[in-house]
Amino acid sequence: xxxxYSPKEIEAxxxxxxxxxxxxxxxxxxxxxxxxxxxxPNVTGVLHMGHVLNETIQDVLVRRARQEGKNACWVxxxxxxxxxxxxxxxxxxxxxxxxxxxxTREEFLKHAWAWTDEHxxxxxxxxxxxxxSCDWDRTAFTMDEERSKAVIDVFCDLYRKxxxxxxxxxxxxxxxRQTALSDEEVIYKDEHSHLFYLKYYVVEQxxxxxxxxxxxxxxxxxxxxxxxxxxxxPETIMGDVAVFINPKDPANRWLSGKHVVVPKVGRVxxxxxxxxVEIGFGTGxxxxxxxxxxxxxxxxxxxxxxxxDIFTPDAHVNMExxxxxxxxxxxxxxxxxxxxxxKAIVADLQAExxxxxxxxxxxxVGYSERTNVPIEPRLSxxxxxxxxxxxxxxxxxxxxxxxxxxxQKYKNTxxxxxxxxxxxxxSRQLWWGHRIPAYYIKGxxxxxxxxxxxxxxIFVAPSAEEALLLAQKHDANLSAADxxxxxxxxxxxxxxxxxxxxxxxxxxxxxxxxxQYYYPTADLVTGPDIIFFWVxxxxxxxxxxxxxxxxxxxxxxxxVRDKLGRKMSKSLGNSPDPLDLIDRFGADGVRxxxxxxxxxxxDILYDDSLCEQGRNFCNKIWNCFRLVKGWDVNDTLVTPKxxxxxxxxxxxxxxxxxxxxADQLAKYRLSDALMTIYKLYTDEFxxxxxxxxxxxxxxxxxRATLDHTLYFFDALLRLLHPFMPFIxxxxxxxxxxxxxxxxxxxxxxxxxxxxxxxxxxxxxxxxMALVDHIxxxxxxxxxxxxxxxxxxKQAVELLVLGEQTFSEDALCMLSKLALLSSxxxxxxxxxxxxxxxxxxxxxxxxxxxFIDKGEERRKLEAELQHQQGFLRSVMAKLSNERFVQNAKxxxxxxxxxxxxxxxxxxxxxxxxxxALA
RNA sequence: GGGCGAAUAGCGCAGUUGGUUCAGAGCAUCUGCCUUACAAGCAGAGGGUCGGGGGUUCGAAUCCCUCUUCGCCCACCA
Numbered sequence: 001x002x003x004x005y006s007p008k009e010i011e012a013x014x015x016x017x018x019x020x021x022x023x024x025x026x027x028x029x030x031x032x033x034x035x036x037x038x039x040x041p042n043v044t045g046v047l048h049m050g051h052v053l054n055e056t057i058q059d060v061l062v063r064r065a066r067q068e069g070k071n072a073c074w075v076x077x078x079x080x081x082x083x084x085x086x087x088x089x090x091x092x093x094x095x096x097x098x099x100x101x102x103x104t105r106e107e108f109l110k111h112a113w114a115w116t117d118e119h120x121x122x123x124x125x126x127x128x129x130x131x132x133s134c135d136w137d138r139t140a141f142t143m144d145e146e147r148s149k150a151v152i153d154v155f156c157d158l159y160r161k162x163x164x165x166x167x168x169x170x171x172x173x174x175x176x177r178q179t180a181l182s183d184e185e186v187i188y189k190d191e192h193s194h195l196f197y198l199k200y201y202v203v204e205q206x207x208x209x210x211x212x213x214x215x216x217x218x219x220x221x222x223x224x225x226x227x228x229x230x231x232x233x234p235e236t237i238m239g240d241v242a243v244f245i246n247p248k249d250p251a252n253r254w255l256s257g258k259h260v261v262v263p264k265v266g267r268v269x270x271x272x273x274x275x276x277v278e279i280g281f282g283t284g285x286x287x288x289x290x291x292x293x294x295x296x297x298x299x300x301x302x303x304x305x306x307x308x309d310i311f312t313p314d315a316h317v318n319m320e321x322x323x324x325x326x327x328x329x330x331x332x333x334x335x336x337x338x339x340x341x342x343k344a345i346v347a348d349l350q351a352e353x354x355x356x357x358x359x360x361x362x363x364x365v366g367y368s369e370r371t372n373v374p375i376e377p378r379l380s381x382x383x384x385x386x387x388x389x390x391x392x393x394x395x396x397x398x399x400x401x402x403x404x405x406x407x408q409k410y411k412n413t414x415x416x417x418x419x420x421x422x423x424x425x426x427s428r429q430l431w432w433g434h435r436i437p438a439y440y441i442k443g444x445x446x447x448x449x450x451x452x453x454x455x456x457x458i459f460v461a462p463s464a465e466e467a468l469l470l471a472q473k474h475d476a477n478l479s480a481a482d483x484x485x486x487x488x489x490x491x492x493x494x495x496x497x498x499x500x501x502x503x504x505x506x507x508x509x510x511x512x513x514x515x516q517y518y519y520p521t522a523d524l525v526t527g528p529d530i531i532f533f534w535v536x537x538x539x540x541x542x543x544x545x546x547x548x549x550x551x552x553x554x555x556x557x558x559x560v561r562d563k564l565g566r567k568m569s570k571s572l573g574n575s576p577d578p579l580d581l582i583d584r585f586g587a588d589g590v591r592x593x594x595x596x597x598x599x600x601x602x603d604i605l606y607d608d609s610l611c612e613q614g615r616n617f618c619n620k621i622w623n624c625f626r627l628v629k630g631w632d633v634n635d636t637l638v639t640p641k642x643x644x645x646x647x648x649x650x651x652x653x654x655x656x657x658x659x660x661x662a663d664q665l666a667k668y669r670l671s672d673a674l675m676t677i678y679k680l681y682t683d684e685f686x687x688x689x690x691x692x693x694x695x696x697x698x699x700x701x702x703r704a705t706l707d708h709t710l711y712f713f714d715a716l717l718r719l720l721h722p723f724m725p726f727i728x729x730x731x732x733x734x735x736x737x738x739x740x741x742x743x744x745x746x747x748x749x750x751x752x753x754x755x756x757x758x759x760x761x762x763x764x765x766x767x768m769a770l771v772d773h774i775x776x777x778x779x780x781x782x783x784x785x786x787x788x789x790x791x792x793k794q795a796v797e798l799l800v801l802g803e804q805t806f807s808e809d810a811l812c813m814l815s816k817l818a819l820l821s822s823x824x825x826x827x828x829x830x831x832x833x834x835x836x837x838x839x840x841x842x843x844x845x846x847x848x849x850f851i852d853k854g855e856e857r858r859k860l861e862a863e864l865q866h867q868q869g870f871l872r873s874v875m876a877k878l879s880n881e882r883f884v885q886n887a888k889x890x891x892x893x894x895x896x897x898x899x900x901x902x903x904x905x906x907x908x909x910x911x912x913x914x915a916l917a
Numbered sequence: 918g919g920g921c922g923a924a925u926a927g928c929g930c931a932g933u934u935g936g937u938u939c940a941g942a943g944c945a946u947c948u949g950c951c952u953u954a955c956a957a958g959c960a961g962a963g964g965g966u967c968g969g970g971g972g973u974u975c976g977a978a979u980c981c982c983u984c985u986u987c988g989c990c991c992a993c994c995a
Contacts (some may be wrong), residue, residue, distance in 0.1 A: 003955060188992095195995080231995060244995095278994055286995055295993045363995090412921055413990055420991075528989085563928095596943080597929055603988090605929060613944070616957045623955035630954070672931075675943065690954085697953055779961085786961055792952050870938070883975040891936050891976095898938080 001629075005622035007586030011726045015128055021741045024133045026073035028517035034065035034072040035521035037500050038134065039534070040079035040142060044088055044119045047126040049560040049568055049606055050527065052578045053598055056591045057557060058525045059132045060670055063722035065522070066133075067749045073518055074133060075503050076124055077140035080116075082433035082492045083177060083185075083370045089115050089432065105431050105487075112432045129579060131587050131725045133745070140503055142495040143434065150507035151434045151495045152462045154545070159438075159460040163386050164426075166438070166458065168451055170297045171425050173378035175315035175338075176371040179429035180382050182491060183422055184532050186366040186375050195282065195361040196234050196346060199226040199354050200243055200260035203268055208254065215250035217283075227252070227260050227271065228356055230282030232363055234349065235341040237262050238322055238330060239289040239308040240269055244299065247273040249284045262287075263354040264345065266326050274299060294377050307379060315376050317341045338376070381450055383427035383436060383488065390540035391418040397549055403539065406555045406668045410528060417532050426491045433489030439467035441475075442484045459483070497537035500524075500550040507545060515546075524551040527559065555668050558603040560594075565605060581611055588724035589614035595674050595723060617678060618727050621720075624686055625731050627694075628709055634700035642813035643705040644758050646692035649771045651708075652764050653684050654715060655753035661719055662749075674723050681716060688775065692813055708754065710735055715752045718744060773838060774814050780836040781818040784845050788834065795821035796845050799829055802908070804841035828915070835912050837863070840901055842908045857916055864909045871902040 018024060036058050041051060058074060066072040089112045090100050100108060124139065140147060158164045171180040202208060202225040210218060219226050227243055240262045245252040255271045262269055276299060277286045290300025291309040300307060312318045319327050319334040333341050349355045366375040395418045397403050398411060405411050427436060439459045448454075457474065461467040464480060471478045501507055506515035520542070526535060535554060542550030560568055568575035581590045592614030598604045657680045664673035693709060695701045714735055721728040721744050732744040761767055781798065790796065798820045800806075806814065811823055829835065829844040834856065836843055877883050877895050884892055 001954095004957075229995085233995085276994090281994055288995095293993080293995080295995080298993080364992095407922095409922060409989095416920065416991060531990095599930075602923095602930080607929090609944075610929095612957075616955095619955065619957055623958085625954085627954035667933095669931095675931095679942075686955085687959085694954090782960060783962090786949065789949090792950075792960085877975080880975055886975050887936070894937055 001626050003619075003623065003626070005586070005618045005727060007588065007618065007726060008583075010730045011129075011131070011587050014726055014729045015131065017729075018133065018743065018745065019136075021743065023743055023745050024074070024135050025137055026071055026135050028513055029071055031069065031071040033518050033522075034062070034070040035518040036062055036072075036074045036523055036525070037503055037521055038074065038076045039524075039526045039530075040077045040140075040496065040499065041123045042081040042084055043078040043116055043121065043141065044081070044085055045078075045123050047123050047130075047578050048575055049578060049594070050557075051123070051127075052130060052590065053557055053560055053594050053604065054525055054527070055127055055130060055132050056594055057555065057598075057670060058523075059130075059591075059725070060595070060722040061523050061525070061555075062133055063725060063745065064665060064749070066745055067718065067721065067747060069748065069750075072133075073135055073138075075138045075140065076127065076132075076134035076136060077138075077142070077499075077503065078121060078124065079492060079496060080141065080143040080433065082428060082430050082489055083174075083179065083181075085112065085116070086430050086432040087177060087370060108431050126579060129582055129587060131591065133725070138503070142492070142499070146505055146508070147495060147498075147502045148434055149462075150498050150502040150505075151490065152437050153507055154498060154541075155434075155437055155490070155494070156460050156462055158385065163389060164383060165386065166381065166383050166455065168379060168381050169384070169425070170294050170377050170379055171382055172366065172368075173313070173376045173380065174368040174371055174373065175311075175313065175376050176368065176373040177430070178313045180378075180380060180425055180427060181368060181375070182425045182493075185369045187369050188364040188366050191363060191365045193232050193361050193363055193365075195230050195232055195359040196349075197283065197356040197358070198229050198231060198234065198237070198263050198287075198349060199356055200229055200263060200269075200285075200287075201226045202255070203259040203261060208258075211250075211253045213250040213253050216254060217251040218254055223353075227255050227258075227285045228283040229285045229287045231287055232361060233292070233342065235317070235333075235338055235345050236289045236292045236310070237287065237345070238265050238310045238317070238319075238333070239291045240265065240267065240287050241290060241300070241305045241308060242269045242272045242288045242303070244272050244274050244277045244286045244288055245284060246275060246277040246279045248275070249277070249279045251279075252284050255285070264329070264349055264352065265322075266329060267323065272303060274302070291379055292377055297377070297379065309379065311338065311376060311378070313378075382425050383438075383486075384423040384425055387421040387423050390537075390544065391421040393543040394418060394536060394539040397539065397543070403549045403551065404553050406553065410531060410554075410556055413528070413531060414536060417536065424491075426494050427486075427488040428491055429487070430489045433492065434495060436486040436488045436490060437462055437467070438486040439464065439471065439483040440486070441471065441478065442482055445484065493533050493537060496534055497541045498545070500538060501541065501545055510546070519546060520549050521551045523553045523555060525555045525557065528556040529559075531556070553668070558598060560606050561603050563605055563607045565603075568606070576606075576608070581608075585611040585615040586618060586726070588618050588727050592617060592674065592724060596671055599669065599671050614724075617681070618724070620682055620686065621727060621731065624681070624690065625713070625735070627690060628706075628713060629734070631695065631706060632700040633703055633706050635703050637700060637702035639702045639704045640812065641809035642816055643693045643702070645771075645809040645813055646689055647705065647708045648758055648761050649767055650684065650689045650712060651753050652761060652767060653680070653689075654712060657684075658715070658719060658749070658752040670723075677716075677720050677723070681720075685712070685716060691817060704758075711754055714747075718747050718749050719752065721745070721747075770810060771813075774810060774817070776838040777814060777843060778818045780838060780843065781820070781845060784834045784836070784847075788847060793819070795819050797821055798823045799826040799833070799844040799846065800824070801826055801829060801835075801842040801844060802840075804839075829912070835860070837905055837908060840904045840908075842912065853916055857913065860909055860913050860916070864906065864913070867902055867906050867909065871899065871906065874899045874902060 038058065039054065062072045062074045092115065093100060093111060127134065155164065172183065172186045174181055201223060205224045208225045210216060219228055229243060243260055245255055256273065258271045259268050260271060277284065288296045288299050290297045290305050291307040308321050310318055310321060315338045317333045317336045319330060322330060333344060336344060367373065368375055395415065398405065398414055437460055440453060441457055444457055445453055459467040459470040461470055464483060464485065467483055468478065468480055471483060498507060500519065500521050504515040504518050505512055506519060538550045542548060562568055562574040566572060566574060578590065585593065589611050593611030596610055596613065657676055660676050661673045664676060693705050714732065717728040717732045729744050785792065800823060814820065815823060830846050832848055833844040833846045874895055878899060
């Protein structure tokens with residue numbers, strides 16, 4: 001066996017074994033279910049560090065549940081990710097010289113499916129490399145037949161319930177992809193921009209009169225009186241229909257009732273008044289373009305203003321809606337991109353003296369989450385869900401912890417969103433996705449246009465045939481050819497929100513055995529960035545369709561960042577390829593690396609050194625195994641006394657650690673749990689226990705000690721298995737004879753210690769204290785060796801001064817660990833001895849001529865000072881009457897004991913100093 | 918603008934109702950060791966006024982107030 005663990009073949013071997021033996025597969029049975037549904041990654045995505053974190057956590061939870069005897073079922077799958085995938089397909093088609101516009105819907109979808117089949121599911125393969133124990137037989141896709149049926153049926157159902165409606169609204173428009181987006185898909189970014197102050201000349205120049213109100217600001221230049229309007233988007237002036245002032249604003253009072261000319265455009269628009277306009281911002285004059293701004297639209301609605309939409313769907317200037325008589329002056333802007341037009345129009349305005357000034361300005365601009373282009377607010381006909389009802393059913397269960405969030409702080413975020421919920425725009429102008437099951441009568445649509453199409457003539461049904469039946473109730477003469485289906489597709493999240501239900505076909509058959517057994521799921525593990533997109537909406541759908549929560553616990557992971565704290569991203573190139581890491585450190589090493597510093601909710605700063613630590617830990621375990629398996633056993637050998645003590649002690653340590661791990665896991669403190677196991681292995685097991693029982697070189701070990709040690713090893717592997725599945729399986733299989741198909745995956749983790757290890761221990765804390773004392777003495781002796789340059793192999797004598805006595809087994813253990821030639825009680829210590837104190841006892845190692853009296857004295861004096869300082873602080877407390885009166889009696893008693901101990905130690909040190917003199 | 922959270926060792930963190938030498942473990946650093954399981958290792962060591970200030974208390978990293986700094990979420994100020 002090599003001294004290094006080499007993961008590659010071992011990982012492949014056991015993953016295959018698990019699959020061959022169907023150990024990941026779950027079927028409903030009598031056991032308690034433990035269900036986890038994977039947050040479906042994009043079907044065309046590849047594994048990144050965020051996935052590694054997320055999936056490793058899920059795997060730990062699932063594997064642990066399996067070991068606890070639960071029927072664990074982790075369902076994998078992928079998301080069709082409508083907008084992201086459609087973008088990728090369009091890009092690839094472009095590379096092949098094909099434009100989406102030239103394709104029919106059917107042709108495009110053919111390409112999209114081809115792409116999905118080709119690249120889809122790569123990420124699921126990669127999850128196997130990481131060791132994920134998903135039930136692959138259940139692999140699903142948000143757009144497969146079963147899931148699609150659920151989506152369409154839910155749409156129809158919500159429509160019937162009046163929770164879905166169609167309407168002309170101002171929506172977030174992505175001009176790149178040319179589709180509407182939900183509010184959640186818009187990311188606001190701070191931007192350096194400019195505030196342009198434009199002159200809108202007053203039409204009624206002759207009637208301008210100062211009002212005499214204090215604070216009045218009348219603007220006039222050689223061309224006459226004008227209103228000054230501040231805007232960040234001068235290109236939208238072509239859609240201006242009014243200028244608003246606040247009725248209470250003294251500065252602009254004189255403009256009341258006037259009309260102004262939109263600069264360059266030439267349109268005469270009224271000055272109007274509304275309290276929405278903030279006095280003191282800019283000049284207090286607001287230009288209003290209802291077609292291109294959400295607030296302007298609201299004002300337009302309130303006052304019945306026209307909307308002049310001067311952009312095409314891809315945000316190029318369109319002069320069509322502009323009045324004929326104004327157009328000739330503006331035609332050179334026609335077809336310009338909005339950004340280009342901004343520059344052009346500013347230049348023109350400046351040339352004509354219509355810009356009074358330009359200021360630097362910081363503002364927020366909304367960007368499309370997917371295409372990263374600025375959102376254009378756009379009036380369009382879309383489908384929405386009324387969210388009030390869903391907010392009402394989804395808020396209470398989280399607030400009262402029926403569904404528990406880890407960490408809890410996200411409850412606030414969740415509440416905040418639900419309490420200010422807005423309707424959800426679910427339609428997208430995309431082809432890749434679930435097509436909206438709404439049908440229109442072709443003739444009527446052509447006659448009145450989409451915007452004026454009456455709601456009563458919309459027929460929503462799962463299929464064209466069923467829609468026709470509905471339509472025929474309205475007009476018996478209609479035939480299939482008279483109906484036309486809505487062109488839009490649904491938001492991806494409209495299918496994801498059903499995931500925990502649709503995976504078990506719970507929408508179609510709510511009473512089926514699977515949904516009844518697996519639902520609600522146990523834990524959801526996901527990033528806080530999709531708390532609104534996904535988590536909240538799953539809770540809504542869960543209560544709406546199952547009447548129950550979709551999951552009991554939500555574990556929000558942090559964001560994986562690089563060492564410098566930057567978010568990992570493709571463009572920065574700071575994201576390592578997980579497969580490459582697995583290649584270098586092994587899957588177990590990578591899992592440990594990512595888990596170690598990933599407490600819930602905290603961002604993790606990833607660095608390769610974390611995986612190195614994981615790999616090193618694998619080696620440690622590997623070498624423990626080499627040692628233990630290398631021992632020959634001799635059945636006739638009597639178990640040494642120190643081994644009996646060691647076994648009893650480690651048995652207790654193991655149980656304590658196992659309890660701690662269980663507690664930490666119950667609190668979802670995975671990295672703490674892993675650290676507990678790590679320390680148990682490296683510190684207690686390797687550094688102490690194995691050294692305690694290790695036979696001399698080439699000597700055999702006794703049967704009882706070996707058996708107990710193998711048992712401990714087995715238990716340690718079981719504890720570690722959820723975190724590092726591969727190496728633990730490998731060693732577990734080799735530590736004892738196993739049946740075919742048997743696996744550590746299902747080896748129990750309850751009752752980890754052996755209660756019969758050399759009989760019951762009555763006083764566990766006494767046992768622990770004894771071994772702790774021995775460890776302290778050993779460490780002190782090692783220190784003396786180091787300081788005095790005494791060789792590791794050179795045995796030394798130890799004198800015990802005072803009352804401390806050791807039982808025989810303790811003496812044996814002590815002698816073995818510290819390599820002592822003798823341990824003898826003594827009243828006085830010889831000339832030239834190094835001394836140290838453990839607890840209240842003093843020890844001494846005679847050194848003969850090696851001793852440096854001066855140094856020894858300095859050490860003792862330093863210790864004396866420390867003890868005296870400590871005693872003073874204790875005395876201060878005890879002499880404080882209010883402390884003695886108010887503090888709890890046990891606390892006071894403790895202080896008294898501290899005083900006694902300190903006094904004893906001081907006496908000992910003083911005696912030693914005297915002896916040295 | 919509103920809300921939430923954080924600040925503890927060089928680094929990323931733990932510290933559960935205030936009380937055990939409570940100021941912690943891990944990594945990194947330093948020192949000594951190729952000691953027959955492991956140098957990807959072993960044995961040791963150093964390192965922090967718990968962001969600043971005030972208060973409550975016999976006692977504060979922990980509770981309260983305040984200031985500073987950082988992060989996140991939400992929001993229609995052109």
